[in-house]
Amino acid sequence: MNRLIAWLPDRIDRRVRVVAWLSFLAQTVIIGTGGAVRLTGSGLGCPTWPLCTPESLVTTPEMGIHGMIEFGNRLMTGVVGIVALLVIASIWRLRKERRDLWTLGLVVLLGIIAQAIVGGITVWTGLNPFIVGFHYVASLVLVCVTAAYLVRLGTATGARVLAVPPWFAILTHVTTAVLAISIAFGVLTTASGPHSGDADAGRTGFNAELLEHVHAWPGYALFALTVVLAVAAWRLRLPVARWVLALLAVELVQIAVGLYQARNGLPPLAVGVHMVLAALTAATMTVVVLRLKRPATTDAASDASAVAASAR
Known part of the structure; x- marks a missing residue:
């Protein structure tokens, strides 16, 4: 045991970074596999939990392809663990x-x-749509946490100071709130639509078509706010400029996929891509927010004056 502990990293090295990236990728992939369970109608492919069937831990031939898909997602939980x-x-x-x-x-x-x-x-309640939605949001939050972990790997400890003008930081937080609203309505829209995870699963009872339009409004507001942030960050040469541009790019793809799925009857593959992109959008926003500050240094005064000058 002592030899094993001695072998473990005593600094942030390649091993630490590799497993950190693996954690982020695993959390993103499990959103895709969870989406596949729902979008293929395999939500009750394993009708019990923690066993797949009352008599078997693993899927059986009688469960067919739905059992394989659902059990595959359960195995993915083991991988992320x-x-x-x-x-x-x-x-x-x-x-x-x-x-x-x-x-x-x-x-x-x-x-x-x-x-x-x-x-x-979720299984015990027969795929209650609100619990399914919470399950997805929790996975999305874990993607954001692993993204935050990656950012902190390259950040020194200690006090941190604002690296952007105060108004820019406030606008970024407002944009984050709009993103959260957009995701919330997106989850509610999916919970009210045709992809319930099983033919017998309940729905929310809300009008899915109306919710699609309501979901789009904060989505467009998010895009508009991100454009403002991108232009400001680029013109002021702020340290978050590249990440804001990356956020804008992800949002553009997300909007394109959203319009495609809405105009083509919600094809399962497009819906699944939309779900994963939502998580990546939230992860990128997490990075932007964390990049608003930098570690305080001995030249913090000069940094502060540079920020003040850029604000003018």
């Missing part, structure tokens, strides 16, 4: 000096355990 444990192990020797990383790693690990329980509740 193993990767989360690797992340914890990779920063074990750094847990005191990098409490930020340690906390984020624990949040992901505990979140995965909670998500497994929520998944079981």
